[in-house]
Amino acid sequence: MAKKQYDLLFKLLLIGDSGVGKTCILYRFSDDAFNTTFISTIGIDFKIKTIELKGKKIKLQIWDTAGQERFHTITTSYYRGAMGIMLVYDITNARSFENIAKWLRNIDEHASEDVVKMLLGNKCDMTDRRVISKERGEKIAIDHQIRFLETSAKSNINIDKAFYDLAEAILDKMPSQSSTNSMSIRPVEQESNKPQGGCC
C-alpha cells in the first residue's frame, strides 16, 4: 500500500464542562478501558486511533481538553485546527447542559466555519441520577442542527458509534470525496446500543 499508514487524518476535539467525562470517553474509545478515578486533565491532551471507514484508513487525532474555565484561553486555540468537535455534557448535571449554549458560542467564535459538531450526553448508564431527559438533549441538538447521541463511557454505550459517525460526517463533507454530497445536516437516526463497526 502507500507509504503512509493512513489515507486521511482527522483532527477531532472533545470539549465540555469539567467532570462530564471527556477523558473517559476518549479512553474508552482509544484503549477500551474505563477508570473510575476522578482525575482532571491538565490543559490539553491527545490520543491517536486509526479506523477504517468506507475502505479508507482514517487516522483520528483526538484532542482532549480540560474543562476548567481557566484553561479556556488555551483550549480555544485548538478549535481552529479541529475538523470535528464533540461537545459533551453530563445527563446527571444540569449545569453542564445549561452551559452547552456557551460552548456552542465558543465554537462559533473560534472554530472554522465548516467544523462538524456533535453533542454527547454522557453517563447515560446512571439512570437513577438522570436530570436531563433524552428529549431535552434531542431538542437542543435539533435547534442547533447538530448530531446527538447519549453515551456511556462506563458501560461502553455508543462510544464507538459517536466517533465513527463523526468521522463519517467529516468524510462526507470532504469536497474531493463526494461533490454531490449535500451539506444538509441530518438528525441522527435511532442509535443502537451496539457499537457500530469493529475497531482495529
Add this chain to the structure above:
Amino acid sequence: MPPPPPPSKLCSTESASICREFADNWSHYKSLLETDSEQDILNVLNTLEAVRVKWQKSDAEARYYKEKLSKSEKNSNELKSAHERLNGKLLHCQATLDRVSKSKDAIADELKGYKIQWEKLRSILKDSDKAFVSDGLLAIINNVEKPSSSLNVTTRTRYRNEETQSTYDDGQSDIDYDNSGEVLLDVSQEDVTSAAAPSHRRSNRKRPSTSAQTPKLSHSTFSFDDVEATPSKRSRNIEDTEVPAIVRTKKSSKRKPPPCILQSMKRSLSESNLIDAKDETIPIKPKAHTPHLNASKNTFDFSSPMVSSWTYGQEIDRRTHRVKVFNTVFETCDVCTKRFGITATNSLKCVDCNIRFHRHCQSRAPMPCVPKVPMPKTPSKQKCPLAQYCPETHPFIPPLIIHCIVALERDRLNSEGIYRLTSNAEIVGKLYQEFLTQRKIPILSSVETENITGCIKKFLKELRDSLIPSTSFEQFIHAIESNDEQQIITCVFELPAPNRDTLAYFILHLQKVSQHSQTNKMPIENLATVLAPTIIEYPALVTLENVEKLNRNQVMILLRLLKLPTGFWKTFLDSNMDTEFSTTRSILSETQTIGSTPILSSLTPTKPSKRGRRSVISNILDLQSDYSTSKTSVNSSPVTPIIQPLSNALKGMRRISFKAAI
C-alpha cells in the same frame, strides 16, 4: 404436840418399835424443822452468787488479757516489719556509702591525674614561651583553677542524679578526660569545623552546668578573647587548672581567627547570658525586614509595624461583629429586611463590616464579620492588585474569599467534584459583583457549591496578578525542582503580604477539602490540577509549544505547596510578619514531615562562611534536647536558668541564619 400414844390393844412389840421409830423420826423431823435451815440455804445461795460473780469477773479479765495479747502480738509484728525495713535501708545506705566512697576514690584519682598533667603542662609552658604568654595566661589559668575542681564535682553529681549507677561515674570521668584531650588535638590539627563531632558536643553540654553553678568561672572564660589586650589583670597563684582552659591557651598562642570565633560563639551561647543573644538579634532585625518588603512589589505600605490584626485574636471564621448604636429611620435591617423605624436606639451597626440590623436581629446576623473593603477605584478595564481588595490590617485576606470559604467549609466539603465542576458564569458574575459593590454580603446558603467555588476562581482570575505572580514563577519552579524545602519556604516568604496571607488561608482550606477526598473525590493532586492555573500566573509569554510544560509546572508548584505542613500556613494567619520571623522557624521544625530533610539545618544558608554557625546551632539543639530529656530527673535549680537563655540565644541564631538565607 406429840400424837397420842396408840391404843394398848394394838400395842405389840413390833408396833411399839415402829411407833418408836416414827416418834424418833418425828422428833428428828421436828428438830430439823426447828433449826434455821433457811439460813443455810440462803448462805448457800449467797455463796453460789458470789461464785458466779467471781467467775464472771475472771471471765472478763481473761477476755481483757486475750485482747491485750493480740494487741501486743500485732505490735510485735509491726515492729518486726519496721525492723526489716530499717534493715533494708541500712543495707541500701551501706551500698550507697560504698558507692560514694568508691566514686570519691575515683575522683581523687582523677584529681591526681589532673594534677600530674597540670604539673607537666606547667613545666612545658614555663620552658617554651614563657616570655610571651607568661603573665596573662598564668593569671587566667590561676583564675580558672579553683572552680575547675568544683566543675568536675558538679558535673559528676549531676550525672549521678540522672543515672544512679556507680559504675557509670568512672566511665564518665574517663570520657570527660578523653574528651578534652580530643578538643586539644582538634585544635592543634587546625581542623576546627570538624571538631563539632559528637564527642565535642558532650564537652559542650557540660559547660552550661558549670557556668550556672559557678558564674565567676564562665565569666572569666568568656573574657578570654581579649587576653592579649589586657594581659596581666588577674594574677594569682598557680596550682592546677581545667583542661578547656588549656585548649584556649594553646590556641591563642598558635593561631586564633577561625577557632576563636567558633569557640567564642559556642561560649556566648552556652553562657547563660540573655543580653548576648539579644545583642545579636537586634542589629539584624531591620535588615531582615527591608529586603523582604522590597521584594513585595506593592503599592501599599505593609511595612509599618502593624496595627494589631483585625481578627482581634478571634478565629477568622468565627469573628463576631463589633456593633455600635446608629441612628437611622429609613434604612432597612440587613437581617430581617424590615425598616428600623423611629425607635432609633433599636438599630445597630457593625463598625467593621458595616452591616446594620435590629438589636433583636443581632443573634441571627450573618457571620463571620470581615472588615468591609471599599470597591477599588481603578480606571475601567484595568484589573486591581490583590492588595486593594484586602483589609488594612493583618491578615490580608479579601472578604470575598473568607465568606466563600466559610460557606464552603460549613457543610459543603463533601460535595463531589468541589472546585472541579464548572460553574454558571452568569450566576458567578452576579455574585462576584454583589460581593464587591454591595454593602450587604450575599447570602451563600442558597447558592450552589459550584458557583461559590466559581466565585472564588473568578476573583482570583480577575486579579491583576495571581496569588503567585508571574515574577515568582521561575523562583518557585527552581525551588521545587531542586526539592529544597527551605527554598520553597523562602519563596513563600517573599510573596507580597496580601498574596501570602490569602494563599495561606486558601491552601489551609484546600487541605481541609482534601481531607474529605473520600466523598468529594478531590485529593490534593486533583485540586492542584484544577486550581493551579487560577492560583499561579503564567510567566510572561504563553505559546502553544510551552503551554503544556507550563501547565505541568503550575500543578507541580501547587501540589508542593499543598504538601507543606498545615502548621506552616497557619502561622501566616496567626501572626504578622514581625513575629513570624522567629515563630515560623520553630513551628516548622515541629510540624516537619518525617522523611524530609531537617528543616533547621536546611534553613541555615549553605555559604561556607556560615558553616561554623550551623554546627553551633545543631550543637545547641542537641544540647537543648539533652536538657529537656534530663530535665525530669534533674530538678536542681541550676538547670532552669540555663535553658531559657539558651533558647533565647537559639532564637537569635535562627534569626541570623534566616536573614542570611534571604
